[in-house]
Amino acid sequence: MSPVLLADVIAALDAAYPPGLAESWDSVGLVCGDPNDAVATVMVAVDATPAVVDEAIDAGVDLLLVHHPLLLRGVDTVGAHTPKGALVHRLIKAGCALFTAHTNADSADPGVSDALAAALGLIVSGPIESQPGQELDKWAVLVPVDDVDRVRSAMFAAGAGYVGNYRDCSWSVTGQGQFLPTGSANPRLGAVEALEKLDECRLEVIAPRGIRQKVLAAVRAAHPFEEVAFDVMEMATFPSPRGLGRVGELPEPLSLRDFTDRVANALPATAWGVRAAGDPDATVRTVAVCGGSGDGLLGVVSxxxxxxxxxxxxxxxxxxxxxxxxxxxxxxxxxxxSEWPWCDQAKGVLDSAFAQTPRWQVRLSSVRTDPWSLRASS
Structure with a gap:
């Protein structure tokens, strides 16, 4: 069996946590490492702190996968004389790659907030703030019936024809077309100044809007006519299951007091603890969750x-x-x-893709990277 390459792992992570979901200010993806290197052992953590890097190097893992970016804001050096640069150098020297899945993992489906909701026992119904679904075009191309298979295949090769988990999707109907070549036209069929009638297919295919020029080039290259008759219609965009936060329901209602205890018991203990605001005896049935800093969503949640x-x-x-x-x-x-449950989710993503590979192992970091270390006794 061929070894798993870092490029293979990146492809699996990008499929689960698409980089395009990341916020514009974010920095996600490969920080250091060679995509052509083999990967057999991975460690997952929330942060790439010095202690986590020590743990990863001591364990001899090939890849450290983290949620929070080590290099988030612009830098002009990763020299070993800087704290973050020193970590990058240590990882490179140890042959350990570093990869980040941050706000793309926050908005993925499932993502960080799904892991938090699952830890709390919620039945998820959707995101707090949904991202719009993929922007799609519907192409309608008129093609002579004898050439429709070639044009359809060319559109599929360009990336068209995907509908959910299905590929090579199209619809067609046959009708009669006509045209009259004029002036300097060089028709493949018919003659200048003579009306031509023929049987044509109206071929309809869905394609992502972002590949519009690629699809058009494929149609023109495969179509037999000098001038191609086609329509491109922008389809309506609907909310998707991707987005920040999650909304869910408890299997049975609890008081706020009891639900707060459930949260505390479900998550790893920290000096910060778990605190609640509201009537302790109020009934809690429906719950919104957001891993990480979530006060920016208070208005939406309300x-x-x-x-x-x-x-x-x-x-x-x-x-x-x-x-x-x-x-x-x-x-x-x-x-x-709040983000720790994601580590186990990310482990599941990689194990489902590569668990059959000999020597494959994904472990969770045992280092608590919560910065608060002490809570005063009352």
Whole structure:
């Protein structure tokens, strides 16, 4: 069996957490490593801290997969004299690649918030804030019946014809077309200044809007006519299951007090702890969750009509204003703890792709990278 290459692992991760879902300010993907190197062992962590890098190198893993970018903002050096550059150098010298899946993993389906929802026992119904679905074109090309298979194949080769999990999808109907070549026309069929009638197929195919020019070039190259008759219609875009946060429902209602205890028991303990805002005896049935910092979604969550919102890094004033405006109860957890369940999800992505490979192993980092280390006793 051929070894798994880093390029293969990247392809699996990009399929699960498409880079195109990342926010414009984010930095995701391969930080260091050779895509042609073999990979047999992987470690997954939330952060690439010095302690996590030490653990990865000591374990001899080939790839360290993390959620938070090591190099997020622009840098002009990764020299070993800088803290982050020193980590990059250590990883390269040890032959350990570094890969990041950040906001693309936040918005993926499933993604970071799905892992958090699963840890809390929620039945997920969709994202808090949905991303629009893929932008699609519908192509309708008029082709002589004898040439339709060639044109259809060319459009498929250009990337058209995918509908969900199906490929090579098209629809066609036969009708009668006509044309009259004029002036300097050089018709393949018929003669200048003579009306020509023929049987044609109207061939309809769906294609991503982003490959419009590629599809057009394929149609023109495969079509037998000098002038190609076609329509391109932009299809309506609908909300997708991808997006930030998740909304779900508990199998049975709990008081806010009991649900807060459930959250604390489901996530790794931290000095930050778990705190709630709202009536302790209020009933919680529907819950919104967002792994990581989620107070930017407070307004959206309020409009959803859920009973509680679980996220991290809630600030005093936004939380206070949210509650006074009648928003749902809030449960604030440590940032690291809210994203830790994703590590096991990412392990599952890689194991499902490569578990049959000899010596394949994915392990979770045992290092807690939550920065808070002490909670004062009362």
């Amino acid at each position: 409009r959803l009509g859920v009973d509680a919102y679980v996220t991290a890094d809630l600030r005093h004033h936004p939380a206070d204003e949210h509650l006074r405006a009648g928003g749902p109860a809030l449960i604030d957890v440590a940032h690291w703890a």
